[in-house]
Amino acid sequence: MNRVPLEKKILGENDRIAASLRERYRESGTLCVNLISSPGSGKTTLLEKTLDALPRTQRVAVLTGDIQTENDATRLKRFGFPVRQITTGGTCHLDASMIERHLADWSLNDIDLLVIENVGNLVCPSSYDLGEAAKIVLLSVTEGEDKPLKYPSIFFKSELLVITKTDLLPYVPFNLAAAEENAKRVHPGMEILRVSCTKGDGLHEWLSWLERRRQAQAPETQALV
Amino acid sequence: MNRVPLEKKILGENDRIAASLRERYRESGTLCVNLISSPGSGKTTLLEKTLDALPRTQRVAVLTGDIQTENDATRLKRFGFPVRQITTGGTCHLDASMIERHLADWSLNDIDLLVIENVGNLVCPSSYDLGEAAKIVLLSVTEGEDKPLKYPSIFFKSELLVITKTDLLPYVPFNLAAAEENAKRVHPGMEILRVSCTKGDGLHEWLSWLERRRQAQAPETQALV
Numbered sequence: 001m002n003r004v005p006l007e008k009k010i011l012g013e014n015d016r017i018a019a020s021l022r023e024r025y026r027e028s029g030t031l032c033v034n035l036i037s038s039p040g041s042g043k044t045t046l047l048e049k050t051l052d053a054l055p056r057t058q059r060v061a062v063l064t065g066d067i068q069t070e071n072d073a074t075r076l077k078r079f080g081f082p083v084r085q086i087t088t089g090g091t092c093h094l095d096a097s098m099i100e101r102h103l104a105d106w107s108l109n110d111i112d113l114l115v116i117e118n119v120g121n122l123v124c125p126s127s128y129d130l131g132e133a134a135k136i137v138l139l140s141v142t143e144g145e146d147k148p149l150k151y152p153s154i155f156f157k158s159e160l161l162v163i164t165k166t167d168l169l170p171y172v173p174f175n176l177a178a179a180e181e182n183a184k185r186v187h188p189g190m191e192i193l194r195v196s197c198t199k200g201d202g203l204h205e206w207l208s209w210l211e212r213r214r215q216a217q218a219p220e221t222q223a224l225v
Numbered sequence: 226m227n228r229v230p231l232e233k234k235i236l237g238e239n240d241r242i243a244a245s246l247r248e249r250y251r252e253s254g255t256l257c258v259n260l261i262s263s264p265g266s267g268k269t270t271l272l273e274k275t276l277d278a279l280p281r282t283q284r285v286a287v288l289t290g291d292i293q294t295e296n297d298a299t300r301l302k303r304f305g306f307p308v309r310q311i312t313t314g315g316t317c318h319l320d321a322s323m324i325e326r327h328l329a330d331w332s333l334n335d336i337d338l339l340v341i342e343n344v345g346n347l348v349c350p351s352s353y354d355l356g357e358a359a360k361i362v363l364l365s366v367t368e369g370e371d372k373p374l375k376y377p378s379i380f381f382k383s384e385l386l387v388i389t390k391t392d393l394l395p396y397v398p399f400n401l402a403a404a405e406e407n408a409k410r411v412h413p414g415m416e417i418l419r420v421s422c423t424k425g426d427g428l429h430e431w432l433s434w435l436e437r438r439r440q441a442q443a444p445e446t447q448a449l450v
Contacts, residue, residue, distance in 0.1 A: 092317070
């Protein structure tokens with residue numbers, strides 16, 4: 001079975017489209033981030049809190065991926081920003097061509113921050129460049145501190161780790177220091193934030209991170225918050 | 226890109242090996258179950274509780290899959306049963322050839338219950354038959370009640386849903402009835418158990434389910450517990 005060369009060809013084609021998307025984001029000054037985690041780590045909830053905190057005048061858009069259902073787009077649309085669901089119908093990750101297709105009638109010149117919420121999967125999405133400026137991995141405290149060592153690829157490729165659901169720390173056997181140490185073993189330069197969407201802890205730091213990252217992408221645009 | 230025919234070929238080859246494994250399990254009267262869930266849903270912890278509860282005289286063996294690390298095998302070996310780690314090195318699921326290879330020097334005639342713990346991934350493992358008698362999907366209450374609708378394939382193909390970490394119900398916005406209803410929408414005949422490994426709730430029902438299922442596979446062998 002000639003699988004590896006075919007995977008290389010698929011990834012090569014993906015990389016070509018991703019490079020073209022990256023060039024378009026650069027031209028329009030759009031910061032594109034790609035959120036990746038296990039199912040249920042809190043990507044959609046973090047996005048709800050993010051959209052809720054941003055002034056409606058901000059030029060933010062979301063593409064949210066799932067295998068089935070439009071649930072996440074429904075949850076996110078109520079904040080008034082453009083949100084589009086990408087339903088993969090079985091595919092375990094988003095790829096660059098899906099992004100290109102779903103951006104077709106959006107003008108990137110009108111978008112300062114484009115957030116992509118990937119399919120819930122800590123493995124496969126790490127292989128697919130979507131042209132994003134940064135991958136961001138979420139890990140909830142209920143999942144265990146060993147995950148960076150078990151799933152190193154996504155932790156190695158992500159600029160930022162957001163440790164979510166810290167409000168549950170009193171009730172779960174999660175060693176926060178060990179989790180952070182494991183992440184740094186895989187990716188020494190990784191930035192790490194601790195967030196509880198329920199209590200609001202760390203949301204300010206998260207919004208500041210996004211703003212700082214966006215300024216780096218397009219220093220002349222208006223501040224997000 | 227000619228991806229679909231190649232995937233069919235790979236899955237066809239996998240199915241051929243899985244069928245041969247299934248025949249071997251049948252001949253030896255071995256019950257093989259395949260545990261699948263997101264990372265951090267508690268597969269290894271459930272197995273720890275299971276092995277701890279079983280008499281050492283029982284003929285139970287475990288194959289545990291991960292992308293990297295031997296952590297889970299280390300955790301499980303201390304109960305005295307044969308345990309072998311399958312490290313996939315990047316692959317997002319176990320396939321039948323990995324099982325065949327790792328069983329090579331084990332005699333199935335000496336194993337009444339073979340538990341396979343798949344790679345933590347709610348998507349890809351559902352496509353790979355390992356010759357098991359039953360797939361079992363775990364869903365922790367921290368992941369959200371919408372998961373059966375978002376990841377229908379694995380819920381459709383699993384005989385049993387184990388809802389884990391029920392001790393965390395007071396602290397998370399998880400609607401147990403809705404989760405079970407969503408699972409039944411995808412798979413009307415699905416059996417469902419609720420388990421807290423921390424408190425011990427539901428473990429007796431889980432062990433009884435395994436025993437009942439094993440009796441169905443090989444009615445003449447000695448009871449597990």
